[in-house]
Amino acid sequence: MILHKFKNQSDLDRAAADLIIAMVRAKPNAVLGMATGGTPVGLYQEIVKTYQSGLVSFAQAKTFNLDEYVGLPVTHQESYRNFMQRNLFDHIDIQVANTHVPDGNAADIDAECRLYDKMMFEQGPVDLQLLGIGGNGHIGFNEPDSQLSRGTYQVTLKEETREANKRFFNHIDEVPTQAVTMGMGSIMQAKVILLVVKGQEKAEILDRTLNGPITTQVPASLLQTHPRVIVMTDCDVNYKVSY
Numbered sequence: 001m002i003l004h005k006f007k008n009q010s011d012l013d014r015a016a017a018d019l020i021i022a023m024v025r026a027k028p029n030a031v032l033g034m035a036t037g038g039t040p041v042g043l044y045q046e047i048v049k050t051y052q053s054g055l056v057s058f059a060q061a062k063t064f065n066l067d068e069y070v071g072l073p074v075t076h077q078e079s080y081r082n083f084m085q086r087n088l089f090d091h092i093d094i095q096v097a098n099t100h101v102p103d104g105n106a107a108d109i110d111a112e113c114r115l116y117d118k119m120m121f122e123q124g125p126v127d128l129q130l131l132g133i134g135g136n137g138h139i140g141f142n143e144p145d146s147q148l149s150r151g152t153y154q155v156t157l158k159e160e161t162r163e164a165n166k167r168f169f170n171h172i173d174e175v176p177t178q179a180v181t182m183g184m185g186s187i188m189q190a191k192v193i194l195l196v197v198k199g200q201e202k203a204e205i206l207d208r209t210l211n212g213p214i215t216t217q218v219p220a221s222l223l224q225t226h227p228r229v230i231v232m233t234d235c236d237v238n239y240k241v242s243y
């Protein structure tokens with residue numbers, strides 16, 4: 001892993017956006033793994049600005065999102081499909097048919113998970129996977145556990161994750177208890193991973209991710225075994241390869 005530290009979040013957003021844009025300019029039909037939550041909002045805004053300047057096109061790009069809530073209608077502001085449309089897809093020239101978010105309302109969620117894996121297998125591998133990190137070390141919605149799943153699956157969210165995400169809802173009771181997420185195996189197959197970590201409150205989990213033991217109890221620590229992970233952060237944290 002390589003750690004890039006930034007003085008502030010706007011510099012970080014710009015650098016993360018630039019990396020994604022560089023990938024798409026070098027490979028117009030790149031497959032991008034996308035993330036949601038608070039972390040990527042600013043960098044998506046930077047991508048939109050560059051697109052509006054005419055410096056990049058996503059017309060041939062494909063995307064696969066990490067996860068989606070189960071049972072939240074796509075019309076709900078906080079469904080991850082809705083998030084992606086509002087924050088990125090509606091503002092760039094990507095073809096909607098080339099954007100993929102797991103269907104958390106599928107009648108048969110298991111079948112939906114297998115379909116998502118099949119599409120990723122056929123259209124992948126992901127060239128660049130963007131990740132945020134949960135306060136408990138989750139990536140995608142792969143929560144700490146005694147074992148982790150390889151492919152896409154339905155997960156019960158930890159209470160701390162629902163607590164953290166309640167800021168996006170009116171009340172914690174509205175935060176779904178279940179989600180569909182890419183498994184760790186799918187995430188680890190990406191050629192390059194960009195982990196973005198914002199806010200000093202995430203410094204401790206980032207330190208455990210970078211420097212702690214590799215354990216399923218900190219899913220992000222498995223990234224230590226991936227050959228090409230770039231971490232961008234504004235946290236004050238130490239690592240052997242940092243800039």
Ligand SMILES: O=P(O)(O)OC[C@H]1O[C@](O)(CO)[C@@H](O)[C@@H]1O
Pocket residue numbers: 035036037038039040066067131132133134135139140141165
């Ligand atoms: O960016 P946030 O809102 O802190 O969330 C952390 C991570 O947890 C998730 O909400 C779960 O997938 C991600 O979207 C995000 O990267």
